[in-house]
Structures are given as C-alpha cells and as structure tokens.
C-alpha cells in the first residue's frame with residue numbers, strides 16, 4: 001500500500017478539528033473526568049504514522065506478518081517501515097498515543113518471533129545504510145542491514161566485523177545480543 005494511503009488510514013489526528021477537540025475537552029470537564037482531558041490532549045498531539053504502512057487488509061500483510069520462523073502465527077494490528085529515525089520516533093509516539101504495544105524488527109530472525117506482537121511492529125528493514133570512516137576507523141550501520149550486504153559493503157573498504165554465517169540475519173537483532181556466534 002502507498003505511504004500516503006497508510007498515513008491517511010492511520011493518522012488519528014486527521015479530521016479532528018479544533019472545535020471537535022474543544023468540544024470533547026468541554027464535555028470531559030463537565031463530566032469531571034481527568035481521563036477525558038488526558039485523552040483529548042493526547043489526540044491533539046498525536047503524530048501521523050509515517051513511512052510505508054501495512055495493514056491486515058493489505059496484500060503485503062500475509063508476508064509481512066511473519067518472522068523467518070513461520071511457526072509463530074502472530075497478527076500485528078499495524079506494521080510500519082520507517083525510512084529514517086524521525087519516522088521511528090513518529091511510530092513510537094503514535095503507538096503510545098493509541099495505547100498499542102510495540103515490537104521492533106530488524107532482520108526478523110528471532111527464533112521465538114520476539115520481533116512481532118499484537119500491536120504496532122516497527123520494521124527497520126528499509127533502514128540499511130552503511131558507511132565507513134577510514135580516519136576514525138569507524139563503521140556506522142543502520143539496524144536493518146542484512147549481514148551479507150554488510151560484509152559486501154565493508155569488503156570494499158577492506159574491513160570486516162565478526163558476525164554470523166547466515167546471510168539474512170539483521171544487524172539490529174545481532175547487535176542487541178541475539179547472535180549466537
């Protein structure tokens with residue numbers, strides 16, 4: 001599905017007019033409920049969900065909702081593919097505003113499908129840039145890069161990292177301790 005359509009479907013602030021919000025605030029105060037005030041405030045501040053969005057009705061959903069290990073049959077409410085850190089931040093705020101649990105996926109090779117959940121899945125596979133600074137001798141890599149692509153990219157600079165033998169493992173999950181050597 002297109003980014004635009006996804007954003008339209010998932011942007012709860014769209015169509016929420018100032019009058020509507022003030023009306024809700026007034027109603028909440030009249031009822032004396034602090035909860036209503038908090039909810040209305042949160043909706044006013046709710047960011048749009050940006051990036052490529054896949055919803056259960058989309059054709060891409062049946063593939064996107066699985067990790068490498070297809071044994072786990074999990075149905076996230078929304079899967080979003082941010083293209084930069086700004087969009088990751090939007091996704092986190094969007095999930096918080098809507099009270100949805102969050103999962104993070106880089107290469108999707110969690111043996112137990114820990115990168116999936118019933119709420120919002122932030123899939124980082126579109127964030128796969130790699131750079132090497134020869135002066136500082138430092139590699140900067142985004143979490144969605146797959147190991148084989150990372151090795152290939154670093155080969156051009158004559159450097160390497162210690163990683164796994166599986167080409168499609170993501171750097172994100174490996175770097176946070178999921179690697180087994």
Ligand SMILES: Cc1cc2nc3c(=O)[nH]c(=O)nc-3n(C[C@H](O)[C@H](O)[C@H](O)COP(=O)(O)OP(=O)(O)OC[C@H]3O[C@@H](n4cnc5c(N)ncnc54)[C@H](O)[C@@H]3O)c2cc1C
Pocket residue numbers: 067068069103104105106107108109110111113114115116124143163164165166168169170171172173174176177178179180181
């Ligand atoms: C077929 C297969 C072969 C493998 N081969 C090897 C191997 O040769 N060598 C080796 O060392 N390991 C290997 N592994 C293990 C693998 O390294 C780990 O499972 C690793 O965690 C997978 O990372 P991922 O990003 O692909 O997985 P994901 O499923 O995306 O993530 C794994 C975990 O890390 C979390 N996570 C992912 N990205 C982030 C992030 N950016 N920030 C915070 N948390 C994050 C997820 O939420 C999840 O809990 C293999 C796994 C499989 C399934």
